[in-house]
Amino acid sequence: MALKKYVPRSIQNIFDRLEAFNESITEKLFSEELDKTFEVVVYCSKNPETKTEQSDQAADLSPNVANYNFYKARSTVGHHDHLITPQSARNIDEYERLRNLHFQAILKKSSDNEFPETGDVWLATQTGAGIVSLISRERKGDPRRFVIPEGDGPAQDAYTSGTSPTQAVADYQNSGLTDAEVEELTKKGCKDPKDIKIHSSAAAFIAKVKSSPSFVGWSAAALAGLVANAQAESNFIQLAAGDAVKWYKKGFDNGKISAFRWENVKVRNVDNKCSWGYWQLNICPDDGAGRQLAIDSGIDTTTDAGKAKWKASLADDEFQFAFVSGKVSKIISITATDPYAAAYKITTDFERPACKHIKGRERGMLAKKIYDKFKTELGD
DSSP states (O other): OOOOOOOOHHHHHHHHHHHHHHHHHHHHHHHSOOOSEEEEEEEOOBTTBOOOOOOOSOOOOSOOGGGEEEEEEEESSSTTTTSOOGGGOSSHHHHHHHHTTSEEEEEEOOTTOOOOOTTOEEEEEEEETTEEEEEEEEEOOOGGGGOOTTTSSSSSGGGGGSOOOOOOHHHHHHSOOOHHHHHHHTSTTOOOOOOOOOOTTHHHHHHHHHTOGGGTTOOHHHHHHHHHHHHHHHTTOTTOEEEEHHHHHHHHHTTSSOHHHHHHHHHHOBTTEEEETTTTEEOSSTTOHHHHHHHHTTOOTTSHHHHHHHHHHHTSHHHHHHHHHHHHTTTSOTTOSOHHHHHHHHIIIIIOOTTHHHHHHHHHHHHHHHHHHSHHHHTO
16 A cells, blocks of 8 residues: 655645646636736747847738747746746746747837847737737836746856857847846956957957967967967066955955965065966966966966966966967867857856956957958958
């Protein structure tokens, strides 16, 4: 005889409340006559992304489906309270499934139309059979609330494939922020992405990189991502020095840095700086790229001789190029076709600055500018 499993009262209470809630929603749906004209939240398809182009032709009054644009819409007045919101989806496929449970929204093609974007609130009229006709846009939505992982916009991990088609800078600037970027913006010190202009020394640095044997076989897009990060880190200064010891001391005094790490900083720094070179290779922490390079090269920066050798070695571009090429080629494809993707991934996985996803977005846009301006020099 099968034994009935014991269900704790606290768990059963949760089940009971959920059941009562579902019953109340169902009763409301079938007993109340809801409004015919109401506001809806519009959801565009992301598989593929909906693209709605404005028509230059006069409105065609025929009922042909070709004369309409189609969306999905969630009622704000109770029609869909029993449905999960599409923006809660964990991936694109789930987003599409949740989206498709809502009203079919239609908008007549016309040269006078404003076209919906995901998250916009529109006034709509229900025409029957689960269809609403969009009337007018009431207000814009906040794109940060409608970012879906695994494919929503350029600035996300899907770019690591290295085969994404190259897009315009405007595509990245106007795309929705990723969850990681939105989360960073809630933290102290992380600010909205800024537009970075190409440094005047970019052309000279690209010439150096292209002449290096360490970057043979690298695509123009991959190099643009690398160059963008070099500009962001050092403005192409060969012996650029950063991460001052005093900032580590402040972190130690505030309890944000351990005594062990602080001791390493005190003995390993060179000229009271920890980060060096084009890509600011850090020699102080155990997991710093500069620390690894120093160990690989037999340089002990805790000694005066080692500190001098470190600076002398950095003065040879190939010393830096060979190491960075080896590290970055394990993070991105050297035949990448999307400069934005390359720069973003190098930022988040190699440079790892504070607010790394926001910085990745900034450097991705810079990489696209560099790619567009120096295609020939980069080898495309």
